[in-house]
Amino acid sequence: xxxxxxxxxxxxxxEEAFLTIxxxxxxxxxxxxxxxxxxxxxxLQLLLKATKADDKGSNKGFExxxxxxxxxxxxxxxxxxxSDSAVYFCALSVSGGYNKLIFGAGTRLAVHx
Amino acid sequence: xxxxTQSPKYLFRKExxxxxxxxxxxxxxxxxxxxxxxxxxxxxxxxxxxxVNDFQKGDIAEGYSVSREKKESFPLTVTSAQKNPTAxxxxxxxxxxxxxxxxxxYFGPGTRxxxx
Numbered sequence: 001x002x003x004x005x006x007x008x009x010x011x012x013x014x015e016e017a018f019l020t021i022x023x024x025x026x027x028x029x030x031x032x033x034x035x036x037x038x039x040x041x042x043x044l045q046l047l048l049k050a051t052k053a054d055d056k057g058s059n060k061g062f063e064x065x066x067x068x069x070x071x072x073x074x075x076x077x078x079x080x081x082x083s084d085s086a087v088y089f090c091a092l093s094v095s096g097g098y099n100k101l102i103f104g105a106g107t108r109l110a111v112h113x
Numbered sequence: 114x115x116x117x118t119q120s121p122k123y124l125f126r127k128e129x130x131x132x133x134x135x136x137x138x139x140x141x142x143x144x145x146x147x148x149x150x151x152x153x154x155x156x157x158x159x160x161x162x163x164x165v166n167d168f169q170k171g172d173i174a175e176g177y178s179v180s181r182e183k184k185e186s187f188p189l190t191v192t193s194a195q196k197n198p199t200a201x202x203x204x205x206x207x208x209x210x211x212x213x214x215x216x217x218x219y220f221g222p223g224t225r226x227x228x229x
Contacts (some may be wrong), residue, residue: 034217043203043220089155099144099207101218105157
């Protein structure tokens with residue numbers, strides 16, 4: 001079945017360091033891919049998305065490129081801030097159904113000054 | 114501002130009691146969803162509704178029930194049949210799926226339910 005695998009956390013970085021959070025997927029159809037962010041005690045916020053191969057989603061300095069050949073959608077940011085500390089979820093959705101989102105387990109990011 | 118509200122933020126119940134979690138949206142979205150989140154895990158789909166007066170079971174519907182009498186509202190009842198009800202519950206919505214490709218879901222702030 002369809003699934004998403006994320007790198008395990010926590011990821012601990014110093015401020016201004018480069019961030020990569022790996023995400024790979026398995027899907028029988030042609031999925032759309034998403035990154036959501038969850039700050040402590042809150043719901044999920046859509047961070048970025050990509051709907052077809054080679055699309056690059058970007059928002060707030062974060063980027064991810066839809067790589068069909070490697071079935072990946074890695075999240076990157078060039079210079080993290082303390083305020084980026086949160087849990088990041090990679091997710092996919094496959095058409096033909098009810099817009100079901102399949103989530104990875106989440107990766108906790110902790111950025112210290 | 115448009116958005117999704119969930120209330121209350123924290124809810125405490127005794128084992129054996131049913132409890133209803135509220136979810137309201139003013140985004141004019143047709144589709145609504147309920148997810149459950151457990152520590153260190155991703156979200157799992159409980160129920161979803163694509164239109165008023167219609168809803169379908171998700172992956173973990175046992176012990177839960179929903180209703181969709183109004184477009185704006187999609188309450189979730191956690192019944193006494195749910196064996197492990199303590200969790201963080203998230204409601205989401207998206208635009209109509211009819212004739213459209215996949216679209217993103219927007220989430221509410223969540224309700225943390227503790228059952229003792």
